[in-house]
Amino acid sequence: MQGVNKILVIFDDVWEEFEPETIGIPFGVAHEGCKILLTTRHQQVCTIMNCQKKIQLGILSEVEAWTLFKDNAGVDDGPSSLNGVAKEVARECKGLPLALVTVAKALKGESLDGWRAANQRLKDSRHLDNEEVFGGVYSPLKLSYDYLKKNNSQTTENDIQLCFLLCSLFPEDDEILIEILIMCGIGVGLFSHICLIEDKRREIGVALTKLQKSGLLLETDNAETVRMHDVVRDFAHWLKSMGENRFMVKDGLKEWPHIFENFGCYTAIALWNCSSNIDNLPDKVKLSNLKILVLSGKEMLRVSSTFFEEMKSLHVLILIDVYFSLEGLQSLTNLRTLCCIDCKPENLSSLTHMRNLEVLALFGTNSDEILEDLVELSTLKSLYLSHDEEQQINFPPNLLSRLTSLQELHVTSENNINLLELNSLSRLTALSLTVSAEQGFQENFMFPKLQRYNIVVNGYFGYLKGLTFRTLKINNLSSLLSAFKDLFCNVEKLSLENIDGEKNIIPNLCKKRVNELTSLWLKSCKDMEFLIDITGKQGSSVALSNLVEVDIRNMNCLKELCHGPPPTSFLQNLEEVTIENCKCLQVVFQMNKICEKVESQAPLLSRLTILKLYSLPELESIWNLESSHHEIASLRSLKELYIDCCDGLEQIIGFAQEDE
Known part of the structure; x- marks a missing residue:
């Protein structure tokens, strides 16, 4: 060679x-x-293996998929009936290259009836009715699935495999909320050797990433969701269609399934979008080995008060749009996760019989009458509460401070929480909270140190918002910002609106360098002049080094982004900048006093792809940089530039003359 x-x-x-x-x-x-x-x-x-270039073969577009399919199936674009059915079969493969090639080769030379039969099997998810056609798809998927057990001593499904199977319980083409997956995972005992919810979250996140890298899950545009390809989902259902631990997943039920005659072999059942007048809905179902039940109504599904009585092994119960009786859950003493979304519980009774409950989530579901019972749930680690937008959650005095086992608290509707009670929760690591100005911030209150949080002051956010990023949104609060002192230091997404009296973020709001901040939104903070003010300090230290997105609007006093020599790494990771209606701003990126240290770093602004500048009457240039330093900055990645109502702009990119 x-x-x-x-x-x-x-x-x-x-x-x-x-x-x-x-x-x-x-x-x-x-x-x-x-x-x-x-x-x-x-x-x-x-x-x-340190590959120099990695090419991810993702889901193909419809045009790309058809090109690949017809080349392998020996069909063309002609108007024949067979070609028409072939296009339908290709669409059912949903752009998955493995399925496109395998199915196309298997059907090559088949009769029209053979093509039609295969097409119907794909639509009905009956792939294994014809292993000659579909077995070639499942074999490599089975290899990937089995490989997940590598270096794992467990003889049954390991935690990553179980995480994969849990994803198959959701509807076809669904963007699966990671927060719901975490609830399910805790309930079924994923990573059972780990005690802390925070550590379980981390492990489940690692497992999902591994599944994506193995081609068994797909990424979405939303960091809080994942997706499973239809063919991969059918493969997971095939894995759990035999043996003693079967899964059943159905969507749009209008009639209760007759298959429940063999109910004893099912450990997980998910029934989505059931008709509100479903035929033959039983008063009681004996499912003695069932561990997971998801029951979802298309509108509002009513079930009998005895419906759950014979499900005593149930660990996870998720109800969506269901009328049910809390009294009917009395027999579920092994339940670890109870999640109700937009439900109407009747006969509100005590929850104290649920002595193993670790996760309780009531979204869009009235909870006021059972709040006192929470104290009796000694194993409760994670609590989610949310009413309709106009309803307030009313906590009895001193209730929160008695929930000493809580590791996570998520209250995303208006509430009357006494914030001082949070300091009694010594195990708290994660917090989602809506706070109103009326609740008041006592002078001696400070939010505890948290590993994850999503806190909104004088605002509202969706009740299934995840905890992917540490987020602060503070509106119309100009005093007692010291309550957030420990959170400003590691916040990842920060939004400030109508905050008065603060001239800068660093050092006024946080004396530390806020290096974990990736997104910053500022609006109508009328006294703010700079993001960073480091005048009087020697040299430059690292600050805002991971800032990717900046959106600044209606800031009439804003003069510069950074006052003084820019810190090392400042501006290096910026990708998107929007500045609108800032009357005093003359230069967007003021770098004519740039620190010599930056010369050894990657060029400033070299990652900037989008720049939007609107209504900046005093703006003279986008940057101001001495010609001797022109190599330290670059707009080589800029793809979109929008400029409007910037009448004073003299030049888009300018270098200061050396004698100026």
Whole structure:
């Protein structure tokens, strides 16, 4: 091989790291003309082997999918009936390359009836009725699934495999809320060797990432959700269609399934969007081995008070749009997670029988009458409460301070919480909270140190908002900002609106460097002049080094983003900047006093892709930089530039003359 100047070596379907030299393949310094291409279903292999370029083969567009499919199936774009059915089959593969190639090759040369039969099986998710066609899809998926057990001593499904199977309980094409997955995972005992909810969250997050890298889950545009491809979902259902631990997932039920004659083998059942007048809905269902039940009404589904009596092994119960009796849950003594979304509980009774309950979530579900009972739930670790937007949650005095086992508290509707009670929760690591000015911030109050939080002052956010980012949204609060002192230091997303009396963020709001902040929104903070003011300090330290997005509006006193020599790394990671209606701003990026230290760093603004400037009457230039320093800044990544009502703008990019 060394005698050949240029050679390409391809390794297909690699599952583990290997050293090319050990099998006689020279590369790198030994043979710079040798290029190695490898394919793998396990992205970690690319990372371990230090691949210079990684190409993720994702879901194909409809046009790309049809091109790949017809090339492998031997069909074309002609108007024949067979080609029409072939296009439907290709669409049912939902852009998954593995399914497109396997199904196309299996159906190549089939009759029109054969194509139609395969198409119907795909639509009905009956893939295994024809293993010749669909077995080739499931075999590589089974390899990926089995590989998840590598380096795991468990003989049954390990935690990552179970996490994958939990994702299959959700409807087809659904964007699965990670927060709901976490509730389910805690209920079924995922990572049972871990006690802290925060650590379980982290492990479940790692598991989901691993599933995405293995091609078993898909990313979405929302960091708080994941998605499972339809074909992969059907594969998961196939895995759990046999044996003693079966899953059942149905959507849009109008009639109660007859399959419940063999109810004893089911450990997880998810019935989505059931008709409110479903036929043959029983008063009682004996499901003695059932661990997970999801019951969702299309409108409002009413179930009997005895419906749950024979489900005594249930660990996770999720009810959506269901009329039910709390009294009917008395037999569920093993329940660990109870989640009710937009439900109407009747016969409100005590929850004290749920002595193993760890997660209680009541979204859009009235909870005031049962709040006192929470004290009796000694194992309760995570509490979610949310009413309709116009309803307030009324906590009895001193209730919160007695919930000493709580590790997470999520109250996202208006409430009467005495904030001082939060300081009694010594185990609290995560907090979602809506706070109004009427509640008042006592002078001696300070939010405890938290690992995750989403706190809104004088505002509202959705009740299923996750805790992916540490978030603060503070509106119309100009005093006692010291209550947030410990949170400003590690906040990731910060929004301030109508905050008076503060001239800067650093050092006025936080003397530390706020280096975990990625997104900043400022609006109508009339006294703020700078984001950072480091005049009088020697040299420059790192500050706002991870800031990616900045949105500033109606800031009439804003003069500069940074007053004084910009800190090291400031402006290096910015990707999107919007500034609107700031009457005093003359230069967006004032860098003519740039610190010499920055010269050794990556160019400033080199990641900026979007810049929007509106209604800035005093604006003279986007940046001001001495010509001797022009190499330290670059707009090489800029893709979108919007400028409107900036009548004083003399030049878009300007360098100051050396004699100025």
